Amino acid sequence: MFDSIEAALQDLKAGKLIIAVDDENRENEGDLIGIAEFISEAEVNFMATHGRGLICAPISADIAEEAGLSLMIEDSSDPYKTAFTASIDHKSSTTGISAYERFRTIRALTDKTVDSTEFNKPGHVFPLIAKGGGVRERMGHTEASVELARLTGASQVGIICEIMNEDGTMARVDDLVEYKRKHGLKMITIEALRKHVENKGAVTLETTINMPTEYGTFKVYGFIDKGTGQEHLALVHGNVGNKTNVRIHSECLTGDVFRSLRCDCGAQLEKAMNIMSREDGVILYMRQEGRGIGLINKMRAYELIEDGYDTVSANEHLGFDADLRTYDAAAEMLRQLGIDHVTLFSNNPSKIKGLEAEGIKVQHKSHIVESNLINQDYLKTKKTKLGHML
Ligand SMILES: Nc1nc2c(ncn2[C@@H]2O[C@H](COP(=O)(O)OP(=O)(O)OP(=O)(O)O)[C@@H](O)[C@H]2O)c(=O)[nH]1
Ligand SMILES: [Mg+2]
Ligand SMILES: [Mg+2]
Numbered sequence: 001m002f003d004s005i006e007a008a009l010q011d012l013k014a015g016k017l018i019i020a021v022d023d024e025n026r027e028n029e030g031d032l033i034g035i036a037e038f039i040s041e042a043e044v045n046f047m048a049t050h051g052r053g054l055i056c057a058p059i060s061a062d063i064a065e066e067a068g069l070s071l072m073i074e075d076s077s078d079p080y081k082t083a084f085t086a087s088i089d090h091k092s093s094t095t096g097i098s099a100y101e102r103f104r105t106i107r108a109l110t111d112k113t114v115d116s117t118e119f120n121k122p123g124h125v126f127p128l129i130a131k132g133g134g135v136r137e138r139m140g141h142t143e144a145s146v147e148l149a150r151l152t153g154a155s156q157v158g159i160i161c162e163i164m165n166e167d168g169t170m171a172r173v174d175d176l177v178e179y180k181r182k183h184g185l186k187m188i189t190i191e192a193l194r195k196h197v198e199n200k201g202a203v204t205l206e207t208t209i210n211m212p213t214e215y216g217t218f219k220v221y222g223f224i225d226k227g228t229g230q231e232h233l234a235l236v237h238g239n240v241g242n243k244t245n246v247r248i249h250s251e252c253l254t255g256d257v258f259r260s261l262r263c264d265c266g267a268q269l270e271k272a273m274n275i276m277s278r279e280d281g282v283i284l285y286m287r288q289e290g291r292g293i294g295l296i297n298k299m300r301a302y303e304l305i306e307d308g309y310d311t312v313s314a315n316e317h318l319g320f321d322a323d324l325r326t327y328d329a330a331a332e333m334l335r336q337l338g339i340d341h342v343t344l345f346s347n348n349p350s351k352i353k354g355l356e357a358e359g360i361k362v363q364h365k366s367h368i369v370e371s372n373l374i375n376q377d378y379l380k381t382k383k384t385k386l387g388h389m390l
């Protein structure tokens, strides 16, 4: 009946709407949700035609401030404390109500520079101010849509509209199952979104062992990523403390185990094992196979590459971003090992940025291995399209 948060995020990024239902004990309503940066006027029209509730634009408190919007009523007597501001129209509007004009108004809230002079008040779009703590603080559609916008990396502006049945009553879960099928929409619960947000990047240390290898003996820490259920390892050699040597290695079964020459992963892992056993340090072995798309999808990408795609366009042709990896779990593993300052062996600028965004201090060392005749195009694409320092 319900879809995963990941599946919903994929649709939202593609500019589609999803359905989010709240608690039976709360409003017990299903809202259509979209992300302002990704939708077009067609989604506003869909909301007006098939949602038939009130079309609102949830925004973060920061954007509200920039746009000069504050609560319409400070001491609200609404039991749900819906955080309406004054309604707005973009200045370019005529009457403000057409799908295009409402879209234009909502889209303007996502602009890099927003200010109060861009809007007429009152108007036909209803901004709502989301709580800073997101769905952890309030389980409303307002917070859910802003949280979803944040998770897609978009500017924190959503668009929501309640779903009303054709007979004028509010749609409940039974009605929504049929509605979802009819319109081909993904459906999530706000409760599932809250769990997703709470567990994102959270890892628990489950087990610690000694692992003698050809390179020396490593202490291996086994973690479980509570957000994804993935099992990640930290291989530690010697005493580590601050300013530790660290290699973050994403799983590549074909390269790491079978030593496929299509990529440079196997050789990079071997180089890291050598460095850490000589100079002490940590290898984080992250189960982010295929830059996060998984083994079988990576093989599908390889099929496309055999037909002339490159490593980036193949991912995109399959409907994925070029690189789905995040480094929040890696950062949390480092923190649990007592490390917040690293010398990172990598050629990948997004690994550096990803760790820094999580509050880890990063010094950088390159981690280049010799190329072979087969992986040259692959490495060239990483340099030109993914910005690898090769
Ligand atoms: N989708 C996809 N993934 C690939 C392809 N070739 C290799 N990979 C994956 O790319 C990832 C490479 O991991 P890393 O070596 O840790 O990361 P990197 O981006 O190369 O960065 P550095 O090695 O640190 O410079 C692994 O998850 C591989 O499975 C490909 O053609 N398509
Ligand atoms: Mg609501
Ligand atoms: Mg690599």
Ligand SMILES: [Zn+2]
Residues within 6 Å of the ligand: 252, 254, 255, 256, 263, 264, 265, 266
């Ligand atoms: Zn590889």
